[in-house]
Every structure is written in C-alpha cells, then in structure tokens.
Amino acid sequence: MLEQLIPRRRPPRFDPARMSRALVIKLSSIGDVVQALPVATALKRRYPDLRLTWMVEDWVVPIVIGHFAIDRVIAVPAMKWPPRTRVWFSTFARAIAELRREPYDVSIDLQGLLKSSFFVLLSGAPARIGYAFQREGAQSVSYGVPDLPDELHNVEHYLSSARFLGAATTPVDFGLRARPEARATIARMLEESGVGRPRPLVVINPTASASWKDWPVERWAQVADAMAERGAVVLCGAAQHAQRHQRIASSTQRPPVDLTGRTTLPELVALLERCALHIAPDTGSAHIAAALGRPVVGIYGPTRPSRLAPWGQQRLVVFRGELCVVGCPYRCPSNRKCLEAISAADVIERAQQALAGAIA
Secondary structure (H helix, E strand, C coil): CHHHHCCCCCCCCCCHHHCCEEEEECCCCHHHHHHHHHHHHHHHHHCCCCEEEEEEEHHHHHHHCCCCCCCEEEEECCCCCCCCCHHHHHHHHHHHHHHHCCCCCEEEECCCCHHHHHHHHHHCCCEEEEECCCCCCHHHCCEEECCCCCCCCHHHHHHHHHHHCCCCCCCCCCCCCCCHHHHHHHHHHHHHCCCCCCCCEEEECCCCCCHHHCCCHHHHHHHHHHHHCCCEEEECCCHHHHHHHHHHHHCCCCCCEECCCCCCHHHHHHHHHHCCEEEEECCHHHHHHHHCCCCEEEEECCCCHHHHCCCCCHHHCEECHHHCCCCCCCCCCCCCHHHHCCCHHHHHHHHHHHHCCCCC
C-alpha cells in the first residue's frame, strides 16, 4: 500500500539534526490547528535554533501568531472552492510570494489533503514529511510517517511527525497563551456585564460549526440554569449562532451573560483562559480551553472522544455514541439518537463534578 502512495524513487538522505528552516502546513480548522500546536513546541524544544514557519488560513491566524515556537506565519485566504473575488486571488498570490521568499530544508504536511500538498510542492523543500497513508497529494510526500492506531488521539497523530524528526513528544505542550490586550478587553467586558472575580466563571459554547453536532436548545438552558447556581455563566460563540444562543438565554430562569459574536478569536482565548469550566460540543473552543489547561465538559455523539475529545479530558466527556454503529456524520437514519440520549442531568452532574475537582 505504501508504495502506491509515495513516489517510487528513493528520497535523498535527510538528517533532521542539520535542518535550519522548517515549514509546517496546517491550514484549518480552529480545533485542528490548536491540536497541532504541540508539533511546533516539540520541534523547537529539540532544535532551539530551528526557524519554523507555519502556513494557515487567515481566519485561524490568531491561534498561531505570537506562539513562542513559531517564528513566521504565512496566511492564506480560506481555501473554499471556487474562489469568487479578485481580493481572494490577490491575497492568495501574496501568500504564495511569501511562501517562496525563504528556502526550507523540510516541509511537514499536517493537513494531508490535496490543497496542502500544493503548498508543499511550491515550497521547494527537498524533504517533504507527510502521512504514509494519505491519498490526496501523496506524490508530494518524500518521507511517509507511519500510521498510528486509529483510536489514538489526534494530538498523538500530529506529534508522530515531530517524533519522526527526532523530537521528544512528552510533555505535550500546546504553548497557547492569551494576549495581554485581549485579557484586558475581556476583563472590561465581564466587569461591564456584572461578572466579578469571586464567583467561578463557567463559559458555555452551545453550538459547533457543524449542525449535526447540535444538542437541543432546551437542554442547554437547563444546564445554564444549573451552572448559574454555582458561578457566573457566560455564553460564547460565533456571530452566526447568535439567534440560537438568544433562544437558549431566553429559556433560562437566570439569563447568562451573552458574549456570542462579541469576541475576537484572541479575546475568546482570553475568556477561556479565565474560566473555571467550559462546556461545549466537539468544537474549536473546547480544544482551546483544553490547551489552556481548563476543564472541559464535552457533549459528544457523532464524533469519537477517543480521537477528538479535548486533550487529556476524555473522562469529562458525556458520550452515548455506543448506541449507534451507523457511520457519522454523513448519514443518520437514527435521528442522532446518540445526542438525544444525553440528558441535561447527565451534563449537569459531570459539570458539577468537574467544578468540585472530583474528576481529574
């Protein structure tokens, strides 16, 4: 199988200890980029003088910009097809020019798709690290990283590339930090909303970007009310989810502070850094909070916690996926019974245990 996926010609000898410039390609999404950050940290820990460039879609740039292990960031416009505007094409052209501005000893494709392999080839890196099992753009790979068992976490799969290059992958360090200016903005927003420091801050993001992960509105309202008895509750999320979040807030007995659509990505990081607990489905904010070391109660149904749970917090995930063996998310004749089976009481109990420190 491997011979069918990578070029037949023998790649040139490559000594990681001699590399001075590396390119990491992980374009999106927020949660995936967050989970890939330990690769940068591990490489910089092993090779302190390595100049590391990270290529990412522009809307995810705030996650990687300013990271202590990343020296340079190349932003590309969102790779949605077909592009429709002149602005997209001009932005894309600038990104390519920036990519070609520096030479690289090695490229590391953590996306494993045709669009990322395009940038791998344009980089001109003589050593091109990719997954041995990838099919899209397989001809761009000169060194295939061996596959890991599927049940291992995404973070482990990403780190296998750093391990392949001679870096130790423990301890796992995301290196994600809130920016001082974002901390100040969040502090002001919370103060203006009447949220003080003495009470634990519980941040809830009730909506993922994919609607097939959505849990019922009325159950979220029950969770928010229960958490309001233990701390200050804040809703967060993208602006396109504002109407849904308003429905949740209006269904509560003790309305939460609703910051949906009011925070930038850096401000979301600062908000989650400050929280005592985050509650969310499988979505980007859950992985940000986990990377910051905050407890996360995840509501999972169509996605597997073994692979996609917030890092290190699988015991906090509420999961009923064992009820269904049908492939997800593309088809579901069972009307998402894996989510329907999760009650508000299930989530409230897990959240209260997390706040009490009863679940490590």
